[in-house]
Structure formats: C-alpha cells, structure tokens
Amino acid sequence: MMGAVLAAVAGVAQAEELVVYGARGEQLVKPLFDAYQKETGDSVRYVMDKEGPLMERMKAEGANSPADILLTVDAGNLWQASQMGLLKPYKSKLIDANVPAHLRDPAHNWTGLSIRARTIFYNTQKVKPADLASYADLASSKWKGKLCLRTSKKVYNQSLVAMMLAEQGKVATEKTVKGWVDNLATDVFPDDTKLLEAIAAGQCDVGIANTYYYGRLMEKKPDLPLGIFWADQKGKGTHVNISGAGLARYTKKEAAATRLIEWLSSTKAQNLFADVNMEYPVNPKVKPDVKVAAWGPFKQNLINVSNAGSRQAEAVMLMDRAGYR
Amino acid sequence: MPGTRAPLRRLPKMSALPALKTAAVWRWRLPVLLLSLCTLVPLGVLLPALFNPDPGIWAHLIDYLLPQLAVNTAILLIGVGAGVLAIGVTLAWLVAVYEFPGRRFFNWALMLPLAMPAYVLGFSQLGLFDYTGPVQTLARAWTGSSEWVPSVRSSGGVVLVLSLAFYPYVYLLARGAFATQGRRALEVGQSLGLSRAEGFWRVALPMARPWIMGGLMLALMETLADFGTVAVFNFDAFTSAIYKAWFSFFSLDTAKQLASMLVFIVFVLVVFEQRARGRRAYTASARGGQQPRIALAGVQGWAAAAWATLVLLMAFVLPFGQVLWWAYQGWAEEANAVLVDNALRSLMLSAMAALLVGAAALLLAYAVRRDGGGFNRLLSRVATLGYAVPGTVLAVGVFVPVAWLDNQLIALFGAWLPEGTGSILKGSLAVLLLAYVARFMAVGHAPVDAAMHRISRSQEEAARNLGLTGARLVARLHLPLLKGGLFTALLMVFVDVMKEMPITLMTRPFGWDTLAVRIFTLTSEGEWERAALPAVLLVLSGLLPVILLSREENKG
Numbered sequence: 001m002m003g004a005v006l007a008a009v010a011g012v013a014q015a016e017e018l019v020v021y022g023a024r025g026e027q028l029v030k031p032l033f034d035a036y037q038k039e040t041g042d043s044v045r046y047v048m049d050k051e052g053p054l055m056e057r058m059k060a061e062g063a064n065s066p067a068d069i070l071l072t073v074d075a076g077n078l079w080q081a082s083q084m085g086l087l088k089p090y091k092s093k094l095i096d097a098n099v100p101a102h103l104r105d106p107a108h109n110w111t112g113l114s115i116r117a118r119t120i121f122y123n124t125q126k127v128k129p130a131d132l133a134s135y136a137d138l139a140s141s142k143w144k145g146k147l148c149l150r151t152s153k154k155v156y157n158q159s160l161v162a163m164m165l166a167e168q169g170k171v172a173t174e175k176t177v178k179g180w181v182d183n184l185a186t187d188v189f190p191d192d193t194k195l196l197e198a199i200a201a202g203q204c205d206v207g208i209a210n211t212y213y214y215g216r217l218m219e220k221k222p223d224l225p226l227g228i229f230w231a232d233q234k235g236k237g238t239h240v241n242i243s244g245a246g247l248a249r250y251t252k253k254e255a256a257a258t259r260l261i262e263w264l265s266s267t268k269a270q271n272l273f274a275d276v277n278m279e280y281p282v283n284p285k286v287k288p289d290v291k292v293a294a295w296g297p298f299k300q301n302l303i304n305v306s307n308a309g310s311r312q313a314e315a316v317m318l319m320d321r322a323g324y325r
Numbered sequence: 326m327p328g329t330r331a332p333l334r335r336l337p338k339m340s341a342l343p344a345l346k347t348a349a350v351w352r353w354r355l356p357v358l359l360l361s362l363c364t365l366v367p368l369g370v371l372l373p374a375l376f377n378p379d380p381g382i383w384a385h386l387i388d389y390l391l392p393q394l395a396v397n398t399a400i401l402l403i404g405v406g407a408g409v410l411a412i413g414v415t416l417a418w419l420v421a422v423y424e425f426p427g428r429r430f431f432n433w434a435l436m437l438p439l440a441m442p443a444y445v446l447g448f449s450q451l452g453l454f455d456y457t458g459p460v461q462t463l464a465r466a467w468t469g470s471s472e473w474v475p476s477v478r479s480s481g482g483v484v485l486v487l488s489l490a491f492y493p494y495v496y497l498l499a500r501g502a503f504a505t506q507g508r509r510a511l512e513v514g515q516s517l518g519l520s521r522a523e524g525f526w527r528v529a530l531p532m533a534r535p536w537i538m539g540g541l542m543l544a545l546m547e548t549l550a551d552f553g554t555v556a557v558f559n560f561d562a563f564t565s566a567i568y569k570a571w572f573s574f575f576s577l578d579t580a581k582q583l584a585s586m587l588v589f590i591v592f593v594l595v596v597f598e599q600r601a602r603g604r605r606a607y608t609a610s611a612r613g614g615q616q617p618r619i620a621l622a623g624v625q626g627w628a629a630a631a632w633a634t635l636v637l638l639m640a641f642v643l644p645f646g647q648v649l650w651w652a653y654q655g656w657a658e659e660a661n662a663v664l665v666d667n668a669l670r671s672l673m674l675s676a677m678a679a680l681l682v683g684a685a686a687l688l689l690a691y692a693v694r695r696d697g698g699g700f701n702r703l704l705s706r707v708a709t710l711g712y713a714v715p716g717t718v719l720a721v722g723v724f725v726p727v728a729w730l731d732n733q734l735i736a737l738f739g740a741w742l743p744e745g746t747g748s749i750l751k752g753s754l755a756v757l758l759l760a761y762v763a764r765f766m767a768v769g770h771a772p773v774d775a776a777m778h779r780i781s782r783s784q785e786e787a788a789r790n791l792g793l794t795g796a797r798l799v800a801r802l803h804l805p806l807l808k809g810g811l812f813t814a815l816l817m818v819f820v821d822v823m824k825e826m827p828i829t830l831m832t833r834p835f836g837w838d839t840l841a842v843r844i845f846t847l848t849s850e851g852e853w854e855r856a857a858l859p860a861v862l863l864v865l866s867g868l869l870p871v872i873l874l875s876r877e878e879n880k881g
C-alpha cells in the first residue's frame with residue numbers, strides 16, 4: 001500500500017524490484033543500479049557471493065529462487081550455469097544488436113557486458129616491444145628464467161589456456177604451457193598485481209595479466225617501468241573474456257529483467273559498467289575510458305568466449321600435467 | 326574432602342515403569358543428539374556424493390594431485406602442530422608462572438593475533454617479505470642481492486604464518502590451565518625433588534594436557550579447513566583440491582568426496598586424542614594460583630620478554646602496521662557510513678553467536694558429564710567436526726537442506742502463504758546462527774570441556790549433600806568453576822565469527838553485510854589495499870572482547 005502510494009507520488013508506474021545474484025564486486029555494480037533506478041524506477045537487490053556458491057544456491061532454491069538475473073565474471077562460469085540449467089534464454093534483438101556475437105552465448109543463455117583483455121606486460125628497461133610477439137612465444141627459450149605467471153588456479157589463466165586448446169589443439173597447447181613453466185623466473189603469483197609489481201621490480205622481464213590490474217597499478221604508481229603489449233596481433237588476436245549476465249531460469253519478472261540486461265548493454269550504461277574497473281565496453285559503439293584508450297587499439301580474438309567453459313576442465317588438467325601450479 | 330561419601334541420588338535401578346526408564350536414558354542424550362544434528366545435517370549433505378565418483382576426475386587427481394597433497398597435508402599438520410605448541414605453550418607458561426618485564430602487558434597482548442584473519446596475516450606477510458616488499462628491497466639496496474633472504478612463498482613460510490595465526494588457541498587454553506595449577510604443579514614437583522624444568526615436563530605439562538590438546542586440535546582443524554592463507558602462498562593443501570574440483574572441474578560431487586575424506590581424517594585425530602587422554606583425572610586438588618609468581622631475574626627475564634616481543638611483532642604488530650598503512654593510503658576512498666553499518670552488524674552477529682555457541686557448548690559438555698556413555702561421547706565429538714570442513718562446503722551443507730525444507734513447506738502450505746512467497750526459513754537470522762553453531766561448536770566446546778574436567782565428582786557429591794540439585798547445582802557449583810573456560814569460549818567464538826566469510830555470505834539475511842563480507846567484495850576483484858580499512862575495523866572490533874576478558878581476569 002505504502003509502496004503503491006509512493007510510486008504514484010513519484011509518477012512511476014509499477015516499479016519492479018529485481019533480484020540480481022552476482023559475483024562481480026558490489027562497488028562495481030552499485031552505481032549502475034542506482035542510475036537504472038533513477039531512470040526507470042526499477043530497483044535492484046544485489047546478493048553477492050562467489051560464483052560456485054551462488055549457483056548451488058539457485059539450484060537448491062529451484063522454482064522458489066528469488067533470483068531474476070545471474071551476473072558473474074568469466075564466461076566459464078556463465079557457461080557452467082547454463083549447463084546446470086539455471087538460466088533461461090533471453091528474447092531480445094536489442095542485446096544481440098549491442099553485443100558482438102563472440103561475446104555472448106550462441107544459445108542466448110547469457111551475454112557479455114564488459115570485456116577483460118589478458119595480455120603481455122614487460123619491463124620497459126629490459127625488454128623492447130619488438131622482442132615480443134605472442135603467448136606461445138613466451139614459451140621459447142629466449143625467455144628462460146624471465147617469465148612471471150599467476151597461478152593456474154585463477155580462472156583467467158584457465159580460460160586463456162582453454163581458448164588456446166580450442167584453437168591450436170592439445171599438442172601445441174601443452175607444448176606452450178610446458179615452455180612457460182620451464183621459463184618461470186620464480187614460483188607463480190597469487191594475483192595479477194603482485195605479478196606486475198614483480199616485473200616492475202625486475203624479478204622477471206615479462207608476464208601475462210589482465211589490463212585493468214595494470215591500469216589500477218599505474219594510476220597509483222605512474223613511474224613504474226611497465227609496458228603493455230597486445231599479444232597475438234599478427235595471429236588471431238588478444239585473448240578476451242567477459243563479465244556478463246543471464247536470466248535466471250525461474251524469474252517471475254522476465255520482461256523487467258530483460259530490460260535491465262538490455263539497458264546494461266546500451267550506450268547509456270556501457271561506460272559506467274566498464275570504466276569503473278577500467279575494462280572495455282562490449283558494445284562497439286561505445287568508446288573505452290580515456291585512460292584505457294591510451295593503451296591503444298587492439299585486435300581481439302574472435303573465438304566465442306563460451307569455449308572458456310566447455311574447455312575449462314580439460315585446460316586445468318593440461319596445466320596440472322605440465323606442472324603449472 | 327568429604328569424609329563419608331553419600332551415594333548419588335539416582336533413579337532406583339529396578340524402576341517399575343519402562344517409559345520412565347527410557348525417559349531417564351534420553352534425558353541427557355536428547356540435548357546431545359539435537360546439538361549434533363546442527364553438524365550432522367550439513368555433513369549428511371556430503372554423503373550422497375560418495376556413491377557417485379567421477380572416474381575421469383579421480384584418475385587425474387590420483388595421478389597429479391593427491392600424492393603432493395598427502396605430503397603437503399602432513400607438512401601442515403606436523404609443522405603447524407609443532408609451531409603452535411612451541412609458541413603457545415612456552416608463552417602461556419611464561420605468562421602464567423613467572424614474573425618478567427612486561428608480563429602484565431603480554432598477558433593480554435598475546436591474544437591479539439586471534440583478531441587477525443589468517444589470510445590477512447598471510448597477505449601482509451607476503452607484502453612485507455616478498456621480492457617486491459620492503460625487506461627484500463632494502464636487502465637489495467644494501468647488499469646488492471636479496472637472494473639470500475629465505476622465500477616466504479614456501480612450505481616453511483606457510484607453516485610459520487599459520488602457526489603465528491593459530492597459536493593463540495593453544496596459548497589461551499594452556500594459560501588457563503597453567504594459571505590455576507601451574508605454580509602448584511611446580512611446588513609438587515619440588516617436593517618430589519624435581520628441578521623446575523623437570524617439574525614442567527613431568528607434572529605441569531601432563532596436568533595441562535586436555536587444555537593444550539584442545540587448543541592444538543582447534544589450530545589443526547582450522548589449518549585443514551583454511552583456504553585463504555594457503556591460496557595466498559599457492560601452497561596446495563586439501564582445500565585447494567576441493568576448490569579445484571568444484572570451481573575448475575565444475576564437479577561439486579568430487580569436492581564433497583574430498584571434503585568427506587578431510588572430515589574423516591579429523592574425526593580419527595579427535596578420537597585418537599580422546600583415547601590417548603583416557604580416563605585420567607585432571608581435577609585440581611585445590612584452588613591454585615595463590616602461590617607467588619617466580620621472578621625471572623636479569624638475562625632470563627629479558628629473554629622471556631624478548632621471545633614474547635618477537636612473537637607479538639611477527640604475528641600482530643608488523644602485519645597490522647602494514648594493513649594500517651594501506652588503510653591510511655586508501656582512507657578517503659573507503660571511509661563511509663556503510664562501513665559503520667558493516668561493523669555494527671559484525672559486532673551484533675558475533676555477540677549473538679558467541680552467546681548461543683557458548684550456551685550450546687555448556688549444555689553439550691554438561692550432558693556428557695551427566696551421561697558419559699558411548700552414545701554421548703561419540704555424538705559430542707561429531708558435533709565439533711564442522712570446524713574442520715572448508716567454510717564454503719559447510720555453507721552449501723547448511724543451505725541445501727534449508728532450501729529443501731522451504732520448498733517442501735511452500736509446496737504444502739503455499740495456498741495459505743502470501744502470493745510469491747519464496748522463502749520461509751531461508752535468509753533468516755536463525756538459520757545463520759544455527760550455521761555458526763555447526764561451524765564453531767568446536768571452538769566453544771574445547772575450553773568449556775577442558776574446564777569441566779577440572780570439576781571433580783567429589784565436589785559435585787559434596788554440593789548434592791548440601792541439597793543442591795538440577796539448575797541450582799549448575800548455577801552454584803559448575804558455573805563459577807567454569808567461568809574461565811566459558812569466557813575463553815565466548816572470546817574465541819566472538820572473534821572467529823567476526824572473521825567468518827563463506828557461511829555469512831551464503832546464509833545471511835538480505836542486507837546483513839558484515840565487515841568480512843565487505844572485505845570479500847573488495848578482494849574478489851583483487852583490491853586488497855582497498856580492503857585494508859574494513860580489515861582494520863575487523864581487527865579493532867575483535868579486540869573489544871580481548872580487552873573485556875583481560876579486565877575480567879584482572880578483577881578475578
């Protein structure tokens with residue numbers, strides 16, 4: 001009753017409350033939901049947890065789940081959610097128009113909303129960009145004792161290797177990963193920031209990380225001798241992953257939930273979505289943040305990101321075999 | 326000592342009414358059964374998975390992960406076990422029995438590391454001692470190389486950090502034991518012609534055994550369940566494999582199978598410890614602690630102070646200083662009203678959970694006291710196993726049955742419920758608190774149980790002869806004697822709930838974001854330094870009960 005009166009006073013017809021289960025940091029999505037509410041009246045309850053528990057939660061709740069949308073980072077997780085039957089295909093031409101085909105599920109169970117590029121970083125005092133080429137090149141013996149990697153337990157590396165598996169096959173990929181392990185300057189790192197700092201400090205010369213960690217670090221310490229290099233530009237392009245969303249299978253507010261995902265992929269919201277974490281918009285009509293654009297344009301690998309999920313287990317087993325911890 | 330022993334008032338052996346007999350049998354079994362259900366139900370969720378192994382994943386695990394895992398688990402158990410004993414017992418003994426410079430300060434300050442989540446300790450130690458940290462950077466500036474500095478990202482580093490994080494469990498429990506009987510034990514030793522060292526090894530240490538072992542078991546269970554710290558050091562522990570199976574192979578069933586193995590290992594440890602403890606009596610002959618402290622003069626005194634300082638520095642001052650520095654740098658970005666709300670919710674939840682778990686632990690220990698049969702002993706041990714399960718797995722174990730129950734209730738009574746009702750119990754504070762009971766029963770039970778051993782049967786009989794029975798007996802005899810153990814239990818549970826993350830994330834009512842939840846949301850995107858301010862608040866809030874407890878002690 002109170003709600004209805006308030007809505008009438010505000011002049012908003014039938015404002016809905018949507019429940020979003022999410023694994024993306026609340027600080028990154030809150031500004032978006034606030035803006036959305038201002039624009040449409042629809043509000044969002046954001047329930048944050050890790051992807052695994054969130055999916056188990058939806059599974060256990062079944063038809064009584066309050067979730068309308070699942071929002072996660074990494075395509076592998078969204079792929080897994082749709083494997084578990086937790087998602088429902090969206091029906092929206094607008095989303096398909098806003099998001100390039102390789103960044104969304106061919107079966108429309110989910111779509112990417114921001115791009116995370118994983119590429120090569122180097123110590124500018126020790127390495128010239130001309131020395132660098134591709135992920136596979138980091139396995140060559142010229143980088144012996146000069147490579148830093150993050151742990152294979154992080155899904156970003158699992159996705160990278162999964163994509164390599166999909167494109168280059170098992171033999172070539174295993175050779176590359178083994179080469180990486182042989183070239184390691186030190187034990188693998190727990191996170192990308194520590195890895196980038198190690199490159200800057202000279203513990204190693206090159207490494208692989210997500211660009212936004214580089215952005216954050218350089219914002220704080222602009223003098224670090226760290227350079228970014230777009231990997232595989234002469235090949236298939238730099239590895240990209242997404243953070244994205246899909247409709248929860250048992251949503252009772254399908255129309256409103258679809259509207260929110262459409263809005264998130266629109267020109268209005270894309271900058272807000274990507275810029276807050278220095279990621280790239282998925283919508284090609286939207287330019288990245290100035291700081292991000294300064295790293296230069298790059299060719300993305302156009303293989304569909306759902307491969308990150310379907311090949312993930314295989315990729316992890318490969319990394320275990322290669323001794324990549 | 327009562328000269329004549331009156332027989333205990335029991336039900337007549339040849340009771341005429343079998344129903345009455347059954348009721349009497351179940352009088353002290355029922356509470357134990359109900360309390361153990363809190364743990365049995367979530368553990369039961371693991372069981373169906375045991376009949377559904379994935380041969381492909383298991384073959385891979387056996388070939389590439391399990392051998393290393395077995396070695397690493399042994400390193401952790403032996404290393405951290407030895408570490409917490411060496412640190413915890415020595416410090417407890419020094420503080421309880423001797424007088425040395427700064428003793429009054431160290432007495433409470435050595436509890437401080439309890440308030441620091443182990444993964445925060447790990448992360449800040451890494452920040453200090455890794456290649457890019459200040460120590461190695463200075464080493465390179467001064468000597469040109471930092472290769473001689475031992476790496477913290479090694480098994481030695483993990484063992485050291487976990488020992489520093491978990492020694493307070495042993496310290497707190499052992500200190501409780503030594504404070505009441507340590508000096509008395511030395512006196513007994515002296516009267517038998519033993520030296521001080523012999524008195525410690527042969528009298529004081531064996532007498533304090535239930536307490537020390539209780540603390541050790543807590544430290545080991547927490548070590549086995551830890552994921553955050555080993556992840557920071559990329560040390561492959563059991564939990565790493567559990568999460569790899571779940572998140573990388575997308576096989577929760579394999580994760581559950583591995584978790585069941587972990588629970589089994591711990592159960593064997595617990596039973597083994599209990600067997601070894603046997604039926605020896607650990608009661609105090611008199612109220613100890615009245616004897617004057619032994620003054621450590623000169624070098625000895627300063628050595629004691631130096632040891633305490635070193636531990637405090639490594640386990641608390643340096644890492645907390647590092648976190649404070651990060652918090653100071655990110656102050657403007659993170660300081661807001663939401664944090665105050667987070668802190669208040671953390672405090673409320675921790676206080677409620679501490680009281681609930683404390684009461685449950687008291688009931689559990691007392692019920693076993695009244696009926697120490699096999700049924701009660703077994704189930705009271707089962708009730709404490711939740712502490713050894715990785716938090717996220719236990720969270721699923723709690724959530725799944727609750728969601729199932731909700732779905733059944735909605736299916737049955739949906740017609741009478743308001744339109745669109747999706748949850749009844751789910752997302753309620755009660756479920757969260759019950760989940761904490763499942764998780765932290767071990768923490769509450771260990772000190773209360775150890776203190777219960779201190780009360781002798783003859784004391785109880787004497788009290789009964791004075792006409793005290795039932796609740797009055799507990800209130801007049803047990804509670805005063807259990808006070809120390811109970812305070813320790815409340816403190817440890819409070820601080821542990823403060824640090825708890827996965828269960829809170831999964832079962833919290835909407836909007837109940839605690840400081841630990843806040844830290845999770847920030848670190849999920851690798852923003853460790855932004856998480857520093859909530860981490861500082863978390864540590865400071867955890868200090869409140871430490872200060873309260875030490876004031877309580879000073880009164881007593």
